[in-house]
Amino acid sequence: MPALSPHPLIRSVTYTRWLHLFIGAVVWGVWEFIDEEGRLAPFALVGLVGLIPAVRLVEGLQARLLLTGDSHRESASRIAAAPSANWADRWRTALWMEVRLALGLLTAYLTAALAGLSFALARASSGADPVAMGALPWSLPGGHWWYALLAPLPTVALLAAVAGLGALITAIARRLLGPSGAERLAALEERTELLLERNRIARELHDSIGHALTVAVVQAGAARAAKNEEFTVRALAAIEETGRAALEDLERVLLILRESGGPVPARPTLAHLDRLLESARASGATVDASVSGPLSLVPGPVSREGYRIAQESLTNVLRHAGPAPIRVHITIADGRLDLEVTNPLPTTRPPAAPGGGLRGIRERAALLGGRATAGAEGGEWRVRVRLPLDFAARRVEAGGHPYA
Template sequence: MLRFLRPLTQAVTYTRWLHLFISVVVVGMWILVDDEHPYLVVLLLAFAGLVPAVRLVEGLQARLLLTRHGFRDSESGISAAPSASWSDRWRTVLWLEIRMVLGLAISFLTVHLPGITNDLVRATTDDPTRFSALDLPGGHWWYALLAPLPLILLMAVVVGTGHLITVVALHLLGPSAAERVAALEERTEQLLERNRIAHELHDSIGHALTVAVVQAGAARATGNAEFTERALTAIEETGRAALEDLERVLVVLRESGQPVSGRPTLGDTDRLLESARASGAEVESELTGPVGAVPGPVSREGYRIIQEALTNVLRHAGPVRTRVRIAVADGSLELEVLNPLSTADKTQGRSGGSGLRGIRERAALLGGDATTGPYRGEWRVRVRLPLDLAAEVRR
């Protein structure tokens, strides 16, 4: 019993009822203007449905009154955009006609079913007042038992018709094929952005924490005041840089659609090298070619790749001799980081966790390739990124 009464307690039942009533306003206004040709309102609605903006108005109204979502919520399943094709226009025309027919039916029943209840109640007396089309003889008390039935029928029709008009709206005002493709592309971009942000946090924060752990351990082991001072300075600088990177990422999360500005590029590689040197590693760098001419997307991703590679060196091999090579030639950017194999690398190899996986994903995203693993007695990370394809990538 409660299952059948529950719709009567939901606000959407009554907003759907209102939505159907609104559709009758156009018919009423037309009859006031021309009561001899009421059928012409059908043609009027047909022409109105061909106007692209009408679909936008109907979609917003349907979102607000037919669903439990707000009119700004795209999850309602109802599109709120002007007609982009003739298919959208004809679907809007059909929607307007169906809405008008259902609106006229529910309006008629809303007026006359309570009228029948009124007649049944008054027919219990000897002198009834007839409001509806029923011609009831008066003086029968048992009419009062039938009086609630028209009202029950009205509410059943209101709930059923409201559900029906919502289903029709989802089909006729729902996203077109082009809108679904656009929504899918937007969703894909959002997922890619979230994945990129996860890599940003992993690379930046992971690098800072690795440097801090290595520096703190080395300072405690040496017990040298001068070395401890240098270690604390390195930890401070690395932590400050990580906080700046974190703030840039949080800007993206707070303000949807805003691009990340000021992200570090290959021009900031010296900061990474100095951070690794401050951790005790002997870092040699080789730079060839016009690095400043590298397109922004490649330069930013290249910086992150080197950052992750150096983080892996400190994490797995410690402060060892490391060689970093950055070369721009023949339309591509080549990055290479070499360091001696650690004992764990020789026996088990590196686990290939999220760091190395992130390097490969970054390279693949830009149409490049990445190779990681033992090479001539050393551990090598080698990445090649094409400049022509990467120049077209937008962040």
């Protein structure tokens, strides 16, 4: 059940909006003190001031703080806090200044008139002389006690008017000071970049920690079944090595998340493939691996993603087929990297349905302009991945993010 919103009259933002409206009338008051005749001049003045790019920044910050109640809240983001980037922003800011001045004058008049009327009714209820009614152009005859019963009504009307005018100027601010199309597009691109980065980090943790836990579980189960001291020692060594690598990956991810500015450990690449294969062999699997072509020609982003794809493929074999025979073949030729991981289908249980690991493999391949397929074929489970070698390189040379 959604939480009920507090009544406008007990919300602090209602009164900060009142203050914001009063500030808008200050220009008029200052001009009245200088020149009582040119009463339309303030409108021309604030319109010209609104054409200055920095004014949009100042007005946006003030509106965020006073009209939304919190300059860091999500609702405040609907009001831009940046200088005018083009003439459309300038004209909208100029119009905003005109509207703010007009509503400020209306608020000041209603405050003086209705507050004065409440005071006049209270005075007239106890006296016989006519009482001036503040900003209103007539007097109130005195001597009527029942005026005291009417005295609170103008104040109530004033509070209602303030709440309504505050909501109105907030809506206008979001319209006239709201982000332009270019600013909304930039914000969307920034959010997309953030989501892509989070997705990449989630895949990193899934592949690394998932592989370490899978190896640990398989090794522990094999050691218990073997009941051999020498095998148990090898299993514990493999668990230690895999766990240490997972801790390095976790430390790197945490450093990225903390934005500490310190050196971040390098991500493993296909140059570290032997360590990955040994981890799988230590789990009892027979791994037959071959590499055709120079790994040194593989760009960093492709090499790193290729390592993670191979890691996830081996993890899936250990998780679903146990220590089964595995064939890993990597080919670097014709401007692409081909990776194939094959294992016999388990006979004791049906193959597991594709899960997050296979989806992560496909996502990694797609982000580098490649493709990945996985499925049963001739009694074997086969994962095929093709990655172009020049895709990530072109992105990096162009100043883009290789994962975007």
